Amino acid sequence: MMKKLLALLALVPSLVFGAGSNYPLDAAPDLTNDLAALQRGAKLFSNYCLNCHAAESMRYNRLRDIGLTDEQIKENLMFASDNVGETMTVAMDPKDAKKWFGGVPPDLSLIARSRASGNGPGADYIYTYLRTYYRDPAKPTGWNNMVYPNVGMPHVLWELQGERVAMYDDVADPHYPEKKVHKFVGFEQIKPGTMNQVEYDQAMADLTSFLVFMAEPVREGRFKLGVIVLLFFGVFTIFAWRLNAAYWKDIK
Template sequence: MIKKLIGVAALMFACTGAYAAEGGYPLETAPDRVNDVAALQNGAKLFVNYCLNCHSASSMRYNKLQDIGLTDEQIKENLLFTGEKVGDLMHVAMQPEDAKKWFGTVPPDLSVIARAKSVNAGPSGADYIYTYLRTFYRDTARATGWNNLVFPNVGMPHVLWELQGPRELTTVAMHEVQSKDGAHSWERITTTYDDQGYAQVKTEPVADFHGHATLEAKFKALDPAKAAAYNNDVADLTAFLSWMAEPQQLFRKQLGVWVLMFLGLFLLVAWRLNASYWKHVR
């Protein structure tokens, strides 16, 4: 796999604010692969080939990938393409002033995007990334030709579409409408996007509906095997972005277990010492 040309990959972020808003679409739980070295290595390969053309990771050095089992030689042969050194930070060749001129803004740095997208006591940033990358669909109404369920009208097109293969999308929305006389009623709007992004819309009134506005979406993969392989790749890429946001998280968790074991042992010793100390006083 070769690194995508900068002129093509620049489309990754064609408008502003690709990670600035939420679309309200329910997030799926991402597979937990942050402990899977093979998954992290595959995620690193996908990140360098598809993301690093426009999005930098300025808090990460290439040689930090040694922590996920890659040697300097493997990094040089598989992840360095334009004269970078193993000790360099993960910057993009595109200059910020050029990005702002071409796209209206500088594509966001992805070093800690997984942490930035985490919600307190809610979905994790990994869930956001995993669902976001799996809910792109073709839409001819958009300038890029792509849209997204998690982030409606997002400026970033689906740069991994070749890996995923063609799909169709059907959405069913319950929508409240108000007539000229002020009366409220509900409509069911069914929209089907074919694999080229052309939409067919069917609207029908719904009588005696007392619920609330909803949106249901269902994808149909036209190449199931390719779609399944893509889902696996997205899980790996999500794991890598989660690891990159906090490379020390594995050590932190391991250390936490040892600390709890020490505190438990110390509690037992303190309890027995306390009993021995006070037994004659009683």
């Protein structure tokens, strides 16, 4: 599988998550508190993304935070290293990447945070992007994407989702009724994948949530610490208010 994906990606100067469009973004399910979902997302990331895209700001041992043991990490998620303390790098040499792709595929450590501006929340962008690939024989890779038109990266998850084509129809322009506009009306499945649509959407929600977790592994801890700090200041304010009242009560 990994050799097949590398060969496919080697066809193009792959750039991912770089462009934008006016395609409406779907709200991504927030599964960052669901350890099972994060574990499934980590497996998808390791098998389908980590072949070409590194995550050098993330160490494998941080996956302990989503309930995985060192043994599980080594056996199921590590393909380019043997030390769980190392960062998520790829075995591919940067020189080879430049020769094959025309540039080094971007690091995905902070992709969820970097896409949190522009078209909308980062999770929504990624979730919609991963679910809007379609067959386009006019493109070098044979694939296109609604969120990222003319995307350079092929659909590496096509075996899971299957193959679809984009359907268009000529409809009246709302501003000029006498004119027709070519409008996207949906996708048509032309070849089934190993997952049905519901299963694929769930898998992409898992992968998206893992990318959100990876961008800020301490996010949940930071939120909990923030609540504790706010509670402390609330209690402290009450004590300070009563102390101030007691201090000034006999002073006219």
